[in-house]
Amino acid sequence: MFAITSLYAGLLALVLLTLTWRVIQGRHAHQVSLGDGGDKSMMRRVRAHGNAAETIPIGLILLGLAEAQGAPGIALHALGVCLLVGRVLHGLALSRPKPWPFGRIAGMGLTLLMLGVAAIGLVVHSIL
Numbered sequence: 001m002f003a004i005t006s007l008y009a010g011l012l013a014l015v016l017l018t019l020t021w022r023v024i025q026g027r028h029a030h031q032v033s034l035g036d037g038g039d040k041s042m043m044r045r046v047r048a049h050g051n052a053a054e055t056i057p058i059g060l061i062l063l064g065l066a067e068a069q070g071a072p073g074i075a076l077h078a079l080g081v082c083l084l085v086g087r088v089l090h091g092l093a094l095s096r097p098k099p100w101p102f103g104r105i106a107g108m109g110l111t112l113l114m115l116g117v118a119a120i121g122l123v124v125h126s127i128l
Contacts, residue, residue, distance in 0.1 A: 002064055002067055002068070004063070004067055004073060004076040004077060004080060005060060005063045005064040005067050005076070005080075007080065008060065008080035008083065008084055009060050011084055012056050012059075012060065012083065012087060015052060015056075015084070015087050015088055015091060016049070016052050016053065016056060018091070019045075019048050019049040019052050019091050019095065020049055022045050022048070022049070022095050023042075023046055023049050026041060026042045026045045027042070030042055041097055044094050044095060044097075045094075045095050047094055048090070048091045048093075048094035048095040049091075051090060051094065052087050052090070052091055055083075055087070055111050055115070056087060058115065059083040059111070059114055059115060060083075062079075062114075062115065062118035062119060063076060063079055063080055063083070063118060065118075065122055066118055066121060066122060069122065071121065071125075075121075079114050079118050082110045082117075083110070083111060083114045083115075085107075085110055086106070086108065086109070086110030086111035086112075086113075086114065087107065087111060088107070089103040089104075089106050089107030089110065090103065090104060090107025090108055090111065091107070092107075093107055
């Protein structure tokens with residue numbers, strides 16, 4: 001039950017753990033206990049983690065609901081890969097010392113694509 005959602009939940013949890021670790025490393029290196037301490041690299045790390053924490057849960061909820069509704073496995077994997085790759089690209093783009101516009105744009109694009117397609121699919125399936 002929920003085998004596909006479980007796969008992506010586990011992988012996305014590893015992404016979130018990695019981003020959390022990067023914040024911890026930055027806090028230690030810059031001696032910042034709360035917030036970003038005005039340091040730009042810390043601000044980027046904190047936002048990379050925060051953005052992932054804001055988007056991963058709703059993505060997994062949508063994926064789980066789609067799986068519960070009987071969506072085809074290929075569609076679930078396509079949604080899961082979009083969310084996973086999107087979060088990895090965005091996390092890399094924001095947690096790097098220098099901006100990486102492609103990673104940020106592509107990462108958010110894939111994430112929003114996944115959220116939009118899953119949301120519309122669930123609404124349409126529920127109405128019909």
